[in-house]
Amino acid sequence: MSTSTVTPGLDALFQPFQLRGLALRNRFVMAPMTRQQSPGGVPNEANQGYYGRRAEAEVGLLLTEGTFIDRPGYLHTPGVPRFHGAEALAGWGGVVAEVHARGGAIAPQLWHVGSQPTDPKSPVETEGPASMTLADVEDTIAAYGRAAAEAKRMGVDALEIHGAHGYLIDQFFYGKTNQRTDAYGGASHGERTRFGVEVIKAVRQAVGPEMVVILRLSQWKADDYAARNATTPRELEAWLGPLSDAGTDIFHMSQRRFWEPEFEGSDLNAAGWAKKLTGKPTITVGSVGISNDFLTTFASDDLSKPEANLGELVRRFERGDFDLVAVGRALLEDPEWLRKVKDGRHDELQSFTRESLGRYY
Numbered sequence: 591m592s593t594s595t596v597t598p599g600l601d602a603l604f605q606p607f608q609l610r611g612l613a614l615r616n617r618f619v620m621a622p623m624t625r626q627q628s629p630g631g632v633p634n635e636a637n638q639g640y641y642g643r644r645a646e647a648e649v650g651l652l653l654t655e656g657t658f659i660d661r662p663g664y665l666h667t668p669g670v671p672r673f674h675g676a677e678a679l680a681g682w683g684g685v686v687a688e689v690h691a692r693g694g695a696i697a698p699q700l701w702h703v704g705s706q707p708t709d710p711k712s713p714v715e716t717e718g719p720a721s722m723t724l725a726d727v728e729d730t731i732a733a734y735g736r737a738a739a740e741a742k743r744m745g746v747d748a749l750e751i752h753g754a755h756g757y758l759i760d761q762f763f764y765g766k767t768n769q770r771t772d773a774y775g776g777a778s779h780g781e782r783t784r785f786g787v788e789v790i791k792a793v794r795q796a797v798g799p800e801m802v803v804i805l806r807l808s809q810w811k812a813d814d815y816a817a818r819n820a821t822t823p824r825e826l827e828a829w830l831g832p833l834s835d836a837g838t839d840i841f842h843m844s845q846r847r848f849w850e851p852e853f854e855g856s857d858l859n860a861a862g863w864a865k866k867l868t869g870k871p872t873i874t875v876g877s878v879g880i881s882n883d884f885l886t887t888f889a890s891d892d893l894s895k896p897e898a899n900l901g902e903l904v905r906r907f908e909r910g911d912f913d914l915v916a917v918g919r920a921l922l923e924d925p926e927w928l929r930k931v932k933d934g935r936h937d938e939l940q941s942f943t944r945e946s947l948g949r950y951y
């Protein structure tokens with residue numbers, strides 16, 4: 591039987607969060623997770639139920655799975671929802687209404703995969719920093735702005751720009767993939783950040799000053815986990831500074847395990863450094879409430895136990911390293927995860943296995 595007692599020490603994470611137009615009932619965020627459950631790229635009733643259940647179970651903010659802006663490349667992966675076209679936008683409208691009806695908040699994650707080969711069988715041409723003309727670059731920035739304007743019209747609570755994991759925006763940030771010799775390339779972080787800066791500015795212009803714009807970043811790439819954009823705090827500052835000035839409200843720093851230090855000589859993680867360097871609120875993520883990281887889940891049958899790194903999470907939160915905590919697989923496995931954690935019902939938490947990825951509930 592459930593009790594209403596918050597697990598000791600976790601109380602702080604159940605405090606509300608407010609930043610301009612965004613009001614959240616607690617600090618927990620569902621991490622964006624591609625599910626490929628939207629046939630034809632159109633969100634449907636099953637998608638409404640999936641997000642609605644997590645809203646009902648008190649998750650503060652739902653970041654949606656990556657959803658494609660209006661550029662070539664969006665067809666790479668079947669079942670990934672689009673964020674353009676009347677039918678897909680109406681589908682998203684249904685998801686947003688459902689989440690709001692259940693007391694939740696939702697932010698779409700706007701995505702362009704760039705030249706990342708997510709589906710080698712796809713007939714669609716990829717586009718990335720190596721192949722994009724200046725006209726392509728300008729149209730892509732405009733497409734982010736159009737998606738943001740649609741999101742605002744739809745009444746979403748915030749927006750997330752996917753600038754992580756080696757996809758398009760990150761391909762511009764990363765020196766190895768951005769070999770351009772025009773104004774969107776260059777030897778310095780500042781030069782390679784220009785594309786991301788212009789995306790943020792276009793989005794900001796579309797949504798106005800009140801709506802919170804979240805930017806997700808990572809050092810690692812989906813096809814190269816050892817890759818790093820910034821090897822020192824100074825490089826991180828050179829990368830994040832212009833993005834912060836351009837209008838990013840929250841930095842969402844994607845890492846596999848939240849307790850891992852970003853640089854030698856300090857135990858701060860990526861979110862901790864981003865907050866220290868920019869002064870902006872941050873989201874941390876990576877194996878919260880789960881014992882193995884998500885790449886291990888993809889690669890093996892290892893059980894991922896629903897255990898306890900929450901004490902370490904609270905220690906870092908109370909130190910002020912981050913403001914919000916994103917949870918991925920634990921919330922895929924169990925829509926009720928947060929309520930169980932809140933009530934201290936740890937024995938009711940289930941293990942996350944590779945099979946869990948195949949279920950959609």
Ligand SMILES: Cc1cc2nc3c(=O)[nH]c(=O)nc-3n(C[C@H](O)[C@H](O)[C@H](O)COP(=O)(O)O)c2cc1C
Pocket residue numbers: 621622623624625655656699752754755806844845846875876877878880883884916917918919920947
């Ligand atoms: C099935 C699955 C799909 C994912 N899709 C996305 C995505 O669309 N966008 C994104 O930024 N991250 C994506 N991720 C990464 C998660 O957002 C998160 O950072 C990662 O799972 C680590 O959090 P966890 O350890 O709590 O699962 C995905 C992860 C999983 C497991």
